[in-house]
Amino acid sequence: MSEDAAKSPRTERTIRLEILRQDGPGQPESKRWESFDVPWHPQMNVISALMQIQRNPVTAEGKKVAPVVWESVCLEEVCGACTMLVNGRVRQSCTALVDQISPEGEPIKLAPMTKFPLVRDLIVDRSRMFDDLKKVKAWIDLDGSHDLGPGPRQSQGNQDEAYPLSRCMTCGCCLEACPQVSASSSFIGPAAINQVRLFNLHPSGKMHAGERLEALMGEGGIADCGKAQNCVDVCPKEIPLVDSIAEVSRQTTRHLFFGWLLR
Amino acid sequence: MAQKTGTKSTTGKVRRVIVVGGGLAGLTTVIELCEAGVPVDLFSLVPVKRSHSVCAQGGINASVNTKGEGDSPRIHLEETVYGGDFLANQPPVKGMADAAPGIVYMLDRMGVPFNRTSEGLLDFRRFGGTLFHRTAFAGATTGQQLLYALDEQVRRYETVEVEDEKGIRLRGERMVRKFELWDFLSIVRDGTGRCVGVVAQDLKSMEVRAFPGDAVCIATGGPGIVFGRSTNSVINTGTAAAAVYRQGACYANGEFIQVHPTAIPGADKLRLISESARGEGGRVWVPKDAKEKRRGRDVPERDRDYFLEAKYPGYGNLVPRDIASRELFNKCFHEGLGVYNPKTRANEHEVYLDLTHMPKEVLRSKLAGILEIYEKFVGEDPYENPMKVFPAVHYSMGGLWVDFERRADGGLVRGSPRNQATNIEGLYAAGEVDYQYHGANRLGANSLLSCIYAGLECGPAMASYRSSMPSSAFDVASSVFDKAEERERKAYEAILALNGDENPYALHKELGEVMLRDCTIERHNGTLDAVLAKIDELEDRQADVGVTDTSAHANQGAQFVRHLANMLVLARVIAQGARARDESRGGHYKLDFEKRDDSAWLRTTLAMHDGVAEGRSQVRYVRGFDYALLGATVAVTDAVDVSLVKPRVRKYEAAGAASAAATGKI
Ligand SMILES: Cc1cc2nc3c(=O)[nH]c(=O)nc-3n(C[C@H](O)[C@H](O)[C@H](O)COP(=O)(O)OP(=O)(O)OC[C@H]3O[C@@H](n4cnc5c(N)ncnc54)[C@H](O)[C@@H]3O)c2cc1C
Ligand code: SF4
Ligand code: SF4
Ligand code: FES
Numbered sequence: 034m035s036e037d038a039a040k041s042p043r044t045e046r047t048i049r050l051e052i053l054r055q056d057g058p059g060q061p062e063s064k065r066w067e068s069f070d071v072p073w074h075p076q077m078n079v080i081s082a083l084m085q086i087q088r089n090p091v092t093a094e095g096k097k098v099a100p101v102v103w104e105s106v107c108l109e110e111v112c113g114a115c116t117m118l119v120n121g122r123v124r125q126s127c128t129a130l131v132d133q134i135s136p137e138g139e140p141i142k143l144a145p146m147t148k149f150p151l152v153r154d155l156i157v158d159r160s161r162m163f164d165d166l167k168k169v170k171a172w173i174d175l176d177g178s179h180d181l182g183p184g185p186r187q188s189q190g191n192q193d194e195a196y197p198l199s200r201c202m203t204c205g206c207c208l209e210a211c212p213q214v215s216a217s218s219s220f221i222g223p224a225a226i227n228q229v230r231l232f233n234l235h236p237s238g239k240m241h242a243g244e245r246l247e248a249l250m251g252e253g254g255i256a257d258c259g260k261a262q263n264c265v266d267v268c269p270k271e272i273p274l275v276d277s278i279a280e281v282s283r284q285t286t287r288h289l290f291f292g293w294l295l296r
Numbered sequence: 297m298a299q300k301t302g303t304k305s306t307t308g309k310v311r312r313v314i315v316v317g318g319g320l321a322g323l324t325t326v327i328e329l330c331e332a333g334v335p336v337d338l339f340s341l342v343p344v345k346r347s348h349s350v351c352a353q354g355g356i357n358a359s360v361n362t363k364g365e366g367d368s369p370r371i372h373l374e375e376t377v378y379g380g381d382f383l384a385n386q387p388p389v390k391g392m393a394d395a396a397p398g399i400v401y402m403l404d405r406m407g408v409p410f411n412r413t414s415e416g417l418l419d420f421r422r423f424g425g426t427l428f429h430r431t432a433f434a435g436a437t438t439g440q441q442l443l444y445a446l447d448e449q450v451r452r453y454e455t456v457e458v459e460d461e462k463g464i465r466l467r468g469e470r471m472v473r474k475f476e477l478w479d480f481l482s483i484v485r486d487g488t489g490r491c492v493g494v495v496a497q498d499l500k501s502m503e504v505r506a507f508p509g510d511a512v513c514i515a516t517g518g519p520g521i522v523f524g525r526s527t528n529s530v531i532n533t534g535t536a537a538a539a540v541y542r543q544g545a546c547y548a549n550g551e552f553i554q555v556h557p558t559a560i561p562g563a564d565k566l567r568l569i570s571e572s573a574r575g576e577g578g579r580v581w582v583p584k585d586a587k588e589k590r591r592g593r594d595v596p597e598r599d600r601d602y603f604l605e606a607k608y609p610g611y612g613n614l615v616p617r618d619i620a621s622r623e624l625f626n627k628c629f630h631e632g633l634g635v636y637n638p639k640t641r642a643n644e645h646e647v648y649l650d651l652t653h654m655p656k657e658v659l660r661s662k663l664a665g666i667l668e669i670y671e672k673f674v675g676e677d678p679y680e681n682p683m684k685v686f687p688a689v690h691y692s693m694g695g696l697w698v699d700f701e702r703r704a705d706g707g708l709v710r711g712s713p714r715n716q717a718t719n720i721e722g723l724y725a726a727g728e729v730d731y732q733y734h735g736a737n738r739l740g741a742n743s744l745l746s747c748i749y750a751g752l753e754c755g756p757a758m759a760s761y762r763s764s765m766p767s768s769a770f771d772v773a774s775s776v777f778d779k780a781e782e783r784e785r786k787a788y789e790a791i792l793a794l795n796g797d798e799n800p801y802a803l804h805k806e807l808g809e810v811m812l813r814d815c816t817i818e819r820h821n822g823t824l825d826a827v828l829a830k831i832d833e834l835e836d837r838q839a840d841v842g843v844t845d846t847s848a849h850a851n852q853g854a855q856f857v858r859h860l861a862n863m864l865v866l867a868r869v870i871a872q873g874a875r876a877r878d879e880s881r882g883g884h885y886k887l888d889f890e891k892r893d894d895s896a897w898l899r900t901t902l903a904m905h906d907g908v909a910e911g912r913s914q915v916r917y918v919r920g921f922d923y924a925l926l927g928a929t930v931a932v933t934d935a936v937d938v939s940l941v942k943p944r945v946r947k948y949e950a951a952g953a954a955s956a957a958a959t960g961k962i
Contacts, residue, residue: 057849074563076673081564087853088801090844099845102852104342106529108565109669111440112346128672152500153850160476163343167455172448173407178327178752180398184405186416193661196409196435199444203345235407 046073046138048131049093050082052101053144054154068093068140069101079119079126079134079143080105103155110269113202116209117155118144123209123267146209148216162203165221169248171228173238185236198231198277200270207264207274219253223264226255227277233284246281246288255282302763303333303460305770310458310469312337313758314494314509316480316536318344320439320747321727321754322515323446328755330453330471334762337507338450339475339496341531345447348517348529349747352439353666354423354572355431356403356744358396362413362420367428369393371958374941376742378954379425379616380693380735381882381892382943383549383900385936387702388732392749394707399748400432406445409434411662421662422575423740425616425954431741436572436665442744479855480536481787483512483543483723484780489924491722492769493777495784502851504785506777508769511722511758514540515751518692518728522863522870523816524808526689527559527568537696537729538862541869542913545718546921547903548731549694550866551873552883554738555816557620558649559688560673566688567673569649570666571740573683574613576658578651580604580624581682582633589638592648592682603627610951618737618883619948621687625817628686635684650682689816691743693734693883694870696725697902699923699930700732700753706940708753713761714930716754719923722765724758726750731900736882764926791857796840800853800860803834803841807860807867815871819886824875831868835912838864865905865913872915873901894943899934 047070056063070093071085083103090100105115108127115126120134120142135141149157201224208214208222229245232238249255258278265274305311313329315322318340326336340347359367372393377384404410404418410432411419420429434441450472458469477499484493484506493508519534520526541547558573558580559566574580581600588595604623605612613620624647628634634643651659651667656679659667670678697719701712708715716724716732726747733746810830814823838861845853879893880886899919906916920933944962947953956962 056847076562078564078673084564084801088799088805097844099847100853102850106342106346106348106531107351108530109351109567110672111437111665112342112350112529114342114346130673130675153847156850158500159343163345163451166448167451170452172452173405173445174452175406175449177331178324178402180401181405183401183418184407187412188416189412189414189419189661192409192412192434196441199407199409199434199441200437202350202440203343232407237405238407 047071048073048077048082048135048138049140050086051140051142052154054101055151057153058151067098073131077131079129079131079141080108080115082131101154111202113204116146116204116206118146123206125204125269146205148209148214149205159203159205162205162208162224165225166228168221169225169229169245170241171225171232173232173235174241187236191234195231195234197270197272198227201227201272202270204269206267206269210263210267212261212263213257213259218257220257221249221253223258223274223278226281227272227274230277230281242284243288246285249281250285250289255285302768303458305768307771309770310335310466311510311762311768311770313762314339314507314512315515316494316513317347317515317517317727317729318447318450319347319349319515319517319727320442320446320744321751322513323443323450324748324751325513325515325726325754325758326450326453326472327446328752329759330456332756332759333459334759335458335469335471337473337475337509339478339480339494341477341479341499343476344450344474345444347443348532349443349744350440351529351568352442352744353436353568353570354575355421355433355438355741356400356442357423357430357739357741358400358432358745359393359428359430360397360400360418360420362417363429365428367430368958369396371428371955372396372430374958375426375954376739377735377941378946379739380737381946382735382898382938383552383881383936384733384735385700386940387706387708387937388700390706390940391708391753392733392746395749395752396745399745399752403442403445406449408441408445411435421572422614424571424574424614424620425611425739427611427951431572431575433572433662435661436570436663439744480516480539481784482539482780483720484508484777485543485720486772486776489721491720492772495780497784497788499855500850502848504781504788506781508772508777510762510765510769511724513724513726513754513758514696514729515725515727516729519863519866520689520692522807522867523689523811524805525562525564525566525812527556527566528690533859533863534866535859535862538865540696540718540720540723542865542905543720544905545720545723546697547694547869548697549873549901550869550903551877551901552693552736553689553816553870554617554691554693554883555621555687556617556690557624557687558685560670561646561686562673567669568688568690569670569683569685571614571617573649573651573663573666576662577654578613578649580613580647580649582627582635582647586633586636586643588636592635592650593652593680601633608948610953611948615948616737616739617690618885621817622885624687644684645686646684647686648682649685651678652680652682687817689812691738692728693731693736693738694873694901695729695731698725698730698732699932702937710753711756711760713757713764713926715757716750717757717925719921719932721924722761724754726754736884761926766927788854791854792843792846794841794843794857796842798837798841800838800841800857803837804860804863807831807834807863811867811871815874817885819874819884820888821875821886824871827871828868828875831864831871832912835864839911868913869903869915873903876917877901892946898936898938898943900936902934
């Protein structure tokens with residue numbers, strides 16, 4: 034079967050990774066940078082470099098250490114697991130191709146995201162993002178899974194609008210980049226707001242639009258967005274987050290004035 | 297909706313059941329259980345929204361017949377069992393084909409952004425092994441969209457409180473409790489052998505804990521990582537299936553592994569280019585001249601060999617995957633006609649998959665998701681250049697053996713506690729981890745369907761098992777759980793104490809290399825013997841592994857040692873099953889036994905774990921067994937139920953061959 038590794042020309046080139054490590058939550062004293070040199074190979078990405086460290090966990094100084102830990106699942110940028118800071122920029126590490134981020138063999142710096150509680154090394158705890166999806170009721174209120182025939186008819190135009198919004202993989206890039214999100218603020222962040230837009234667009238989802246908007250009207254809600262637009266620049270799925278925020282903002286204003294009347 | 301019975305055990309505890317795995321199959325099972333009023337504990341290695349199902353690209357089959365082609369569930373059934381070379385039990389396949397339109401409608405109602413026709417109906421495209429437009433899709437990220445829809449419904453149940461039989465809410469008791477980032481270790485069995493819970497490990501704190509459950513469903517997906525690199529996610533090690541197999545669950549048809557014809561070669565993963573590329577009109581070709589130096593896009597039509605279209609005029613580029621993969625393999629390995637690389641002066645193991653003749657706006661609206669992947673990882677624009685692809689391990693038709701109860705008309709008895717039941721009482725299985733729906737080869741876009749259908753059957757089956765069981769798992773003595781927990785804690789401590797010289801990741805790489813080379817598209821008994829010897833060697837060397845990480849947080853190294861041991865056990869089941877089956881059928885192909893042999897091998901391979909001798913796992917193949925369920929004994933044999941479509945020789949040269957019985961052509 035495909036043996037690309039075998040047929041690729043042998044090179045002695047190595048790639049240096051500098052990794053910000055910490056042994057566990059609440060152990061800031063163990064925070065340190067460690068360097069690793071791993072052999073270069075064609076089409077190498079940050080994950081395949083980390084896998085080489087797993088097979089040979091020895092630092093550039095020759096010290097045997099515990100292998101670096103990180104999260105990954107799909108390796109093709111659809112699951113959102115592998116988000117980290119690569120050379121200071123938040124992104125998925127599985128699509129971070131070594132030849133692109135280090136064309137001249139510059140060292141590659143890896144660090145965990147900073148806006149979420151640290152678990153260990155490159156792993157952080159993003160459970161707040163899943164909890165936020167509960168807060169905004171990011172679902173259709175289904176009557177049941179039994180066969181009730183087809184759903185409401187929708188135009189391809191509707192699909193064209195909804196599909197890009199529904200590709201959010203809860204990766205956390207947008208929260209990491211947002212200046213309003215921090216340990217001391219309760220701002221829900223752009224990802225959950227975008228989900229409100231998505232479900233309020235759906236013919237059956239619309240029926241519960243008010244509940245979702247109300248979840249965004251209190252403290253930590255949509256009004257906390259400072260419109261810095263950092264989020265949209267880092268979203269790997271190119272979700273129009275700023276448009277979503279503007280749209281949901283309009284909806285909340287309308288709901289505030291007319292929502293009670295319509296009840 | 298099923299009746300809510302016995303919310304609490306005699307000791308006053310809320311009677312929950314357990315689902316391990318939150319892909320399409322696990323999540324559907326959870327939804328069905330919740331609708332039946334049964335509270336669930338859901339375990340998953342990763343947040344369920346990141347499960348491997350998220351990778352599925354092309355779509356999900358249902359014979360809705362939107363295009364007026366005369367498609368029907370009857371034809372879907374026949375093409376599925378024909379595509380699977382008649383190894384699948386036909387009643388469950390009939391149940392699935394009949395339920396498919398309703399399943400796609402349910403997903404539509406859940407808000408999946410399926411592509412639409414101009415009238416606002418669901419759009420359908422073509423996939424392999426059929427001439428009908430039967431595949432519903434959401435761009436080229438259908439799995440992601442389906443997983444999200446089910447995930448959202450389950451999240452909704454996380455906010456719903458349990459009600460008892462009288463409709464009184466139990467404060468603080470939620471219908472669904474999630475244990476994400478937990479690794480399933482084993483099931484707990486009581487004195488009578490029933491499965492009454494699980495032991496799992498928290499992957500952040502490394503805590504080992506036993507959980508009671510009235511019934512347990514394993515929905516942990518496929519074992520692609522046994523082959524090192526594949527189209528699968530890195531978490532697909534098959535560890536949970538191996539663990540319950542070691543505890544006595546039967547593993548069926550393990551040797552049937554699907555190799556997908558079109559993936560992008562890569563060092564960490566072989567990324568899939570979905571069959572939908574061909575379904576939308578993509579064509580596979582190689583240059584006629586073995587030393588062709590022009591770039592793919594510059595090679596004129598007359599110098600191209602569209603070898604699938606030439607050999608299979610009826611189904612062309614959409615022949616089933618086992619056939620397409622063998623033809624690609626043949627072109628590259630035996631004929632040396634893979635795409636020529638002027639730099640290395642060699643014919644690479646690659647063929648062209650060409651979409652450049654298609655209108656760009658069609659590609660963007662229907663295939664953007666996969667074309668992005670190609671562009672990102674290969675760095676070439678697939679709208680302008682033919683893509684370079686090669687086969688890769690993709691899917692396991694084999695898996696945990698599960699039962700079904702058939703109706704006289706061939707469908708399944710809904711809510712029978714036998715549906716999706718393994719041979720261990722109280723243990724169920726659903727999804728890619730079960731062996732039930734695809735026989736010797738799976739048709740494209742039938743897996744998302746079978747996962748959801750299995751969940752739709754599994755939930756009600758578990759609910760009725762729970763309401764008929766004589767005593768609840770929550771009334772079993774706590775010492776049973778303490779013992780199980782202690783056993784697993786000791787096993788984990790033993791791993792942490794390993795201080796040999798072998799690196800588990802390096803051993804895995806060696807395993808993957810031999811499995812990939814010698815246990816996939818073409819198999820020979822000689823090389824299979826060598827594979828088995830290699831597995832012996834690796835099982836020996838595994839005792840000498842060193843664990844460099846003794847951390848009490850997120851210790852992935854120690855976890856991997858456990859997964860590696862389980863992968864070796866499954867590798868043996870796969871390779872030994874392949875060694876034994878001296879015929880060719882679907883995905884299992886032996887050059888020395890080129891024909892299908894129904895007289896000897898129209899039967900299910902049933903593998904039982906036979907203990908460990910000198911560090912090596914032993915497999916026992918059986919022709920049948922009895923298992924206990926709710927006081928009755930069920931007798932099982934390896935005979936395949938082929939009562940609905942009579943087996944015939946499988947051929948794809950002529951159009952309509954796969955549906956000839958249903959369309960009255962034979
Ligand atoms: C790239 C790709 C594309 C595909 N495209 C299609 C397609 O277009 N159409 C189609 O029909 N099929 C497709 N398939 C096949 C299909 O995606 C899978 O067969 C299907 O998604 C499997 O779903 P599942 O629910 O059985 O398991 P998975 O989605 O694999 O989920 C398994 C779950 O089990 C959990 N788990 C596993 N082990 C443990 C453990 N030890 N402890 C706790 N939890 C555990 C995981 O965390 C996860 O939640 C594709 C497959 C691939 C690889
Ligand atoms: S626009 Fe700015 S403040 Fe608002 S969510 Fe985006 S990054 Fe945060
Ligand atoms: S909106 Fe974009 S950046 Fe934010 S979580 Fe979703 S996919 Fe990631
Ligand atoms: S591993 Fe899934 S996005 Fe990178």
